[in-house]
Amino acid sequence: MKKKLLATIVSTAMVATLLAGCSGAAAPAADAAPAATEEAAPAEDTSTEAAAPAADAASGDLDFKIVVKSFQSSYWQAAVQGVNQAAEELGVKVECNGPNAESDIADQVNMLTNYINGAPSGIGLAACDQSACLDALQMAKDAGIPVVCFDSGCPDAPEGSVLSTIATDNYGAGATAAENLYAALKDSIASASAPVRIGEVNQESTSESITQRGLGFIDKFSELATADGKKVAVVGNEFYVNGAKDKGDEASADIIIEVAVPAQTTVELCATEASAIMNKSDVLGIFGSNQVAAEGILSANENLNKLGTEAGKDILAAGFDAGTVIKQAIKDGKMFGAVTQSPLAMGKTTVETLYKIANGETVSDIATDGYWYDNSNMDAPDIAPNLYD
Amino acid sequence: MGEVILEMKKIDKSFPGVHALNNVDFEVKRGEVHALMGENGAGKSTLMKVLTGIYTKDSGTIIYEGKEVEFNSTREAQDAGIVIVHQELNMVGHLTVAQNIFIGREFKKGIRIDDKKMNEEAKKLFDRLNIDIDPTMTMSDLTVGKQQMCEIAKAISHDAKVIVFDEPSAALTEAEIEDLFKIIKDLREQQMGIVYISHRMDEIKVITDRVTVMRDGCYVGTLITEESTKDDIVNMMVGRVIYEEPKTKSQVAADAPVVLKVEHLNAGRMVQDISFELHKGEILGFSGLMGAGRTETARAIFGADPKESGDIYVNGQLVTINSPEDAVRAGIGYLSEDRKRFGIVVQKTVAENTTMADLPNYMKGLFIDRKKERDVARKFVDSLATKTPSVDQMVINLSGGNQQKVVIAKWLCKNCDILIFDEPTRGIDVGAKNEIYKLMNKLASEGKSIIMISSEMTEILRMSDRIVVMCEGRKTGELTIEETTQEKIMNLATRDIN
């Protein structure tokens, strides 16, 4: 009885998989024809440049599938934009899909499986859940379909299934914030008679991305200041103080970097910590290492009113990520600037990497940069698409 | 006595597994105090709960003021003029007297509660009843007796025509009981019908006009109080004759050693300079009125409350008792008057309760040795004649007397030689009382030493070999059973009053 039931379930599942595979394969096949004719024209124009890739495979035959976390936010829309840009440039066929919400993990796995059954040339994946995709990745590996992860990696993926992971270099992104903030403060630091203070608010000290950003900022800022002959000390949260390359000596320092971490990752606790730092009279700059921390700094400023780029304001603030609140603050000159991750570039690089794999090149993990943006370049074409709401 | 105001006919009520009321008849006349008697579980409270709408009857009729009625809530019964003064006080401790009396029907000024008017009305009510209580006092600051008066005042303020008193005197002092009776007599004068539920035979004789007796959910009969004797009533209650003869001679050997000696014990206002001795095999009665400090003394000896000074010797050795743990180690067991709170864990089985104080001896490695536990429990069930279907029965399902036996088993299991019984038969019906008495005598004859705190004179006279009398926190006398009379005890117990 039990066996019979099991057999029925298995066979039903097989039929369903077959059907799904067929439909998945059929759709791109139908699309393929017009796409190929359209791409024929640009291919001729760029014949000299495109000679190399065109040599090993007809670009039009390659079709990549991209699975994003969702289409909910403009972050992902920017990523899709990057994917399409690259597809156009390389002359390959790309199809993007994603679940309705980032929490619809099962839907995403389902999409991924359907794509694998369609046997595409490669798959780009931004996994909603690190572990939910593992079975599907094994399937892809067995079917010989290369997978590139972007935005978020799958650290536990079966060996050899994920050929490359493309994600932001958080340490570098933190350093980018330090470079820009230091450049703006250089003169005031040089002319200061007493020690000055730079604040940093991190929402926590446990996740890889946040700690790397925080430490990247601290190390870069110290490096630049030391190069100008200033002594730097790092104080505050033990994790960051101990993680910094050089924690210095507070008593003799010219620049004190004070790091605060709230007990919980909520806006109001970030704001409380930010208030405490910003209330000190020797503060010149402050950095919030993600959206919550940056918004906490802005919340604190509601009462203190010390932030600003115009003359007469005491503190320059740098943030991270985008979102309406931060973008508005930068536009108004309340916040000096911020580092954004580049979903656009991530999308683009994903397709380029898949293309390389299809052409037999070996690839490794790629770290994409964080981009600095401020009032002056917010609307620039290479920045604006990365500034999601 | 006037005409019948309330008549309950052929009331039947079943709960799953229990036929709680079986064709019960009951009536109350205007201007009458009608006692409702019966052992615990006889169905008195159930009958009153059916009357006041807390339970719905299965069949039968209730005729009130000539009309058939059926109340669906206490509120409906109240509105019709039938109110109940509960045994356990139902007062909201954090509110004032007036707020309690008018709870559920506050006077209002717009949305605001008119506390001023409520205080005035409460005052008027108290004046009518000749009660001297300030209506603005917080309820929890009053003595139990005063709280009871408030409860009565609250009942009367509902324009009551029938008032049910459910064991009103259980927690009152003699003086307070006097006051209560005065009020009840006043109410009788005002032509109210009064139902009086009580275990105390002497009260029944003093205050009631008729007695209805119930047994096992059935109506047994109704007597005119004046024309019947105590034995008549008791016989109807238990269906057998009980002898409550006082002890005439101490059962303790003259040379019995002193097992417990307390010297100059002080613990707050209620325990001042208490000294006494307890001999092996002796039952030492502690008599006195409510609030004389007997329970407080016991608790101080047992280490449940902190002591200020005083020495305790067990078998001639000076012992330090700072906690019940110390006391148990010294071989002293305490049987609280409030079993449900301090004595037993009602949701556990007989066996589990039996070994509770001596669990380390019933362990097999990290686990409790269930077999050994059951065996010892069975041994005590047999020797104490505890009525329980098995040792795996939940204690909550046992009757009060049998619960008390489980507590005794617990201390015997722990090998305690000195047992302090605090009101050992409170809330236990007459039949079971006898068994507890027999058991205590047996324990004494086996060489256990017992301190028995009791507010019942008959119990003291019947059980004690020697009697210590306390009054207002002091020991006022010590009597041998041979010289004791009820009058002597009362004299000592009330010496400092007035």
Add this chain to the structure above:
Amino acid sequence: MEKKKVPAKIFKQEVIVFLVVIALLIFFCVASQDFRKYTTILTIMDYSYYIVLMAIGVAFPLITGGVDLSIGTGLVCYSLAGGYLIMFKGWPTGLAMIVSILFGLAIGTLNGILIGVMDLPPFLGTLCTCMITRGLGSICSKNTGISWPTTGQPGSWFRSIFKYETAGGTKIPLGFIWVLLLAVIMHFVLNHTKIGRYTIAIGSNKEAAILSGINVKFYHIMAYTISGLFAALASIAYSAVFKTVLPGTGAGFELEAIGGAIIGGVSATGGAGSIIGTFIGVFVICLLKTGLPFIGLQANWQQIVTGLVLIGSVMVDIIKKRREAKK
């Protein structure tokens, strides 16, 4: 003359807590010069509104002898729901506020039914709704942080309810007045209306309340409905003070509110309490929260200190009870 005795007892606790607040203020002013600024007052006020409002509400379940753990996540949930309607559906702010409040009333009433009618233990019942509101909040906002209209944007008028900026740029913490007013109103409700009286009765002796013919179920529900209502009001205050509301947060807010109420003299075992005391008690928590970073104490230490203060105030309550019992 006897009458004054009762309020005087509660009043005393309020005075003690008030003195603690003053002492803390003085301490922080002496310990940190950065603290001695007008802006610090603004900050303390800003961060106190939502806790005070939650505390006033949760005082009612606490006085019934229960607790409401759902107010923290509830606050975030109501705020996300309202904010979503403004941000993505273009609703006017006022209408969205009404939705938030109705949402709060509904969840509060649900709590009341679970506890008052279905007899779930309050801890369990509100823990369930705590989880439910946490999930609902994320669904309402589609998992993204929500910002109610910020200053300068249309519909941001509601922010000036709490903080009014004069033409000269001076900011006035108007919210304090409203919150104080609500505290006074609820103090009256607790002490002089049926809802309040029966809330105390349920906490002090539920059996007695039932036998007095009171519709205990209804008033039990009302206590939780009030809690839900004030959680919703708190959500508006929170949205007005902070730029963004994040889904998945809010757990832990309720502990600050409950802590404030208990410091302010609400009995941890129910039956007694003061709303004015609660109001002052919350400021002890807020002062610690805002002030401790100023004296350079790391975040984790702040929580330890707050916990110790709570233990202290509960001990005061227990010692007081012991003394009363001895009398």
